[in-house]
Amino acid sequence: MAILSDEQMRFLAIHSISMSRVFDxxxxxxxxxxxxMRELSMTIAIGVSPCNxxxxxxxxxxxxxPQCGTHNLAFLLRHDEDGYVYVADSKQSGIVKIxxxxxxxxxxxxxxxWGYGGVSDWRVHYHIACAKAGKVEFKAQSLLQSYRISRTYLKGGNTVDCQELFACSASMATESVQKAVDQIMPSKRLAELSKAKVAGVAKPEAVRQPNQKIAIQIxxxxxxxELAQLMGIKAHHVVQDLLKMKIHLLLDQEVSRQTAEKICKKRGFVLKT
Ligand SMILES: [Zn+2]
Known part of the structure; x- marks a missing residue:
């Protein structure tokens, strides 16, 4: 086992890399x-030959x-994240971001x-909870390769270069995200989701337009x-919903699809298969 120096330990801590992501x-x-490392989703190798x-x-x-080029590391970390993949669009400029x-x-x-991309009317068009969100994002963007545009804008006197914007409709971008989800996490999607860390996930209510139903798929x-996780709420809230319907179930239990559909409807979601 290679021994990490204090400097290396500090570096890993600063970048929030747990030792479970470090490969000897x-x-x-x-x-x-x-x-x-690819197979294990590891981020950092230690005990390797020194950089020049x-x-x-x-x-x-x-x-x-990683110490000479932290941008390489940031890219990798994004790849391994669990979280949401979102499609945002700007009415004013007609561009889309994933x-x-x-x-x-x-x-x-x-x-x-920030005025990202020189735009300040970004709004959420679609979002989906994913394990491997970074991979889904990457794949969805590559599916839209021919619509990719780059924009430069001024921020605080600096020219900022934006490489990840698309000149296509938000619904087209949404389709590419859904395709990417199907390719990257086909049948294992739910199994992975239940293992995924959900700390700090957005409450979908907060980003939803009035009267807009969000589709969730199980x-x-x-x-x-899983139902609670996909709706971005705590599981005990679903249990409370069930109690109101005079159904007594525990957090780990299964609920009938018909009942799940009712709960979804009440909370502004549509349950799909
Ligand atoms: Zn180096």
Missing amino acids: ASGMKRSVYQAA AGGHTMKTRSGHC GTAGDVRTRITTLNN KGPVYIR
Whole structure:
């Protein structure tokens, strides 16, 4: 086992990388540890040969020195995130953005405050909870490759370059996100969701337009926890809804689809298979 120096420990902490994402690659060939890390969704390899620039002995799974180039690391971390993939659009400029966030509402506020892409009327068109949100985002964007536009805008006297905007309709972008979800997490989607960390997820109510129903998809049996997670609420709230309907179930139990549909309707969602 390679020993991490204090400097390396500090670096991992600053970037919120848990040791469960650190892979000991001591004595392994690069191709071998990279393949293993991809499979295990590991972020950082230790015990590797030092980088030329600074003599650092960590590598990202894409083979870069994270300490010399933190942008490489940021990209990887986004890939491994659980959270929401969202489609935002701007009426004024007719452009669309696909992104990932743990809290969509806050992200949109940030985009508007920042004037991201020279736009300050971003609004959420669609969002979906995903495990591997970063991968879904990446795939959805690649499906829209031919609509990609780059915009530069001025911010605080600096020219900011935006590479991830699209000149297409929001519904087209939404379709590409749904396609990406189907490709990346086909039947395992729900199993993965139940394992996914849900800390800080947005409450869908907060980003929904009035009278707009949000579609959520559950194939097969409907479990209370998963239903709650997809609606962005705590599972005990669903249990309370059930109690009002005189149905006594526990957090871990399954609910009939018919009942789930009623709860969804009440909370402004549509349940799809
Ligand atoms: Zn380095």
